[in-house]
Amino acid sequence: MNQEMISYLSTCYDELHDLNQKLYDNPEDSYKEFSACDSICNLLESHGFDVKKNFLDLETSFYASKGNTYPKICFLCEYDAVPGEGHLTGHNLLTTISLGASLALSKVIENIGGTAIVIGCPGEYRGGTKSIMVKQGVFEDIDAVLVAHPDVTTNESGTSAAIVPLKIKLLGNSGLSFLNNDTYTSLDGILLTFNILNSILKGFPKDVEVNSILSQGGFTPLLLPMESEAQFYIRATEMDIAKIAENKLREIAIYVSKLIRVQYSFSLYECPNEELITNRTLNRLFSHNLKENGIIDIGSPKDVRSGLSIGIVSKTVPCIHPYVNIIEDNRIRYGTKEFSEATISNFAFEQSMKASLALAATAVDLITNNTLLNEIKDEFFKEK
Incomplete structure (x- = not known):
């Protein structure tokens, strides 16, 4: 045969x-x-x-x-x-x-x-x-x-690897930047999310890795970026572990949104693996x-x-x-x-x-x- x-x-x-x-x-x-x-x-x-x-x-x-x-x-x-x-x-x-x-x-x-x-x-x-x-x-x-x-x-x-492809979008104020120097922007929120994430990564499960990009953050410094977003690949050996890290990342974004008064939304921009x-x-x-x-x-x-x-x-x-x-x-x-x-x-x-x-x-x-x-x-x- x-x-x-x-x-x-x-x-x-x-x-x-x-x-x-x-x-x-x-x-x-x-x-x-x-x-x-x-x-x-x-x-x-x-x-x-x-x-x-x-x-x-x-x-x-x-x-x-x-x-x-x-x-x-x-x-x-x-x-x-x-x-x-x-x-x-x-x-x-x-x-x-x-x-x-x-x-x-x-x-x-x-x-x-x-x-x-x-x-x-x-x-x-x-x-x-x-x-x-x-x-x-x-x-x-x-x-x-x-x-x-x-x-x-x-x-x-x-x-x-198990991968969760998470997108975080923040919605803030609009307007001319030189007239709103004291206003928190959606971009401020995304950058703060990155900073907090980098600070607490040591508390994530040992085999978790988070890759990220700033996928939207405005198109001219003349205007406040009303919408900003970041995309993340949350990698782990098992999906259950990746979801623990995903929940922590969601908590960070929620905390940031309350702290600087911007709106937030989450979505998966690809199918998880x-x-x-x-x-x-x-x-x-x-x-x-x-x-x-x-x-x-x-x-x-x-x-x-x-x-x-x-x-x-x-x-x-x-x-x-x-x-x-x-x-x-x-x-x-x-x-x-x-x-x-x-x-x-x-x-x-x-x-x-x-x-x-x-x-x-x-x-x-x-x-x-x-x-x-x-x-x-x-x-x-x-x-x-």
């Missing part, structure tokens, strides 16, 4: 190679990935997948499936780029890996049963759409979600299949301080998010132009196809071994 998938995937190399290059050459901003979405959907349709475009009324999202029985194994695609910079984190190659896995699995799905599912998840750099999909129940009848991310090292799936919960049994299974397909040197579970939108999915269904080395020059750093260029190298493509086959083999193991699938689900429900 594995040989059948290997042989079939080899016939798809040109299509997948061309798609990876096309995504690289035509980077698109979050929620504007129209060309990428069309290209991916066309490829899946040409291989017999039933494709629903404009999924959940998200213009650049899709839901593709082949097969009609359980278990249902899902691969995710992310295909937005960093505005003005391109595919610095390799979303073009992540999508290629997921598509390769889905095509390989689709070759044997009619013989072994189950369903291969591919979901297009736009807007990853702006919080992503996975939280919307979770709230809409998209993953409730899926048995496992498998994603492999291109990187500078190969590692098992680990954890990620839950921490990733890796299914360890699924992790070991994928690592075994990765070695079977030629990638032997696999590091320990990789924990990252960035947010991953798959985190919220991992609290709904068993998930893994391992990392696959796609570089030959170990001087290249992740998230750089050099890394982006490496995603279209021959070495990166070869590594990606090995990862695709490992994902597909993992899916086959779950579909054909009910005991193994139950073990993975038992672990998941114990972790919840």
Whole structure:
């Protein structure tokens, strides 16, 4: 069966190679990935997948499936780029890996049963759409979600940061600044919020980190800034801890608003990111299949301080998010132009196809071994 998938995937190399290059050459901003979405959907349709475009009324999202029985194994695609910079984190190659896995699995799905599912998840750099999909129940009848991310090292799936993207807006007085020298402004309130936050950070839980910017503070010194706002990324190892810090930050803003008599409001300007919960049994299974397909040197579970939108999915269904080395020059750093260029190298493509086959083999193991699938689900429900 594995040989059948290997042989079939080899016939798809040109299509997948061309798609990876096309995504690289035509980077698109979050929620504007129209060309990428069309290209991916066309490829899946040409291989017999039933494709629903404009999924959940998200213009650049899709839901593709082949097969009609359980278990249902899902691969995710992310295909937005960093505005003005391109595919610095390799979303073009992540999508290629997921598509390769889905095509390989689709070759044997009619013989072994189950369903291969591919979901297009736009807007990853702006919080992503996975939280919307979770709230809409998209993953409730899926048995496992498998994603492999291109990187500078190969590692098992680990954890990620929980992130609360909080916006604080203050509304104060308006008028000419030279006629209102003694008036507190909304900008005064935001700057005071920053100062108090910096003073009390030592009292936050140890693993909390707060990143912030002044996102609005007036447009000319001639006028009092009537509206000012700040945006914060509150990071922690777990969402419950991040929410403790969020509540403290809200308390600071409320205190400041009363002290200098300005109005306040709070909002989340992106979708929050839950921490990733890796299914360890699924992790070991994928690592075994990765070695079977030629990638032997696999590091320990990789924990990252960035947010991953798959985190919220991992609290709904068993998930893994391992990392696959796609570089030959170990001087290249992740998230750089050099890394982006490496995603279209021959070495990166070869590594990606090995990862695709490992994902597909993992899916086959779950579909054909009910005991193994139950073990993975038992672990998941114990972790919840």
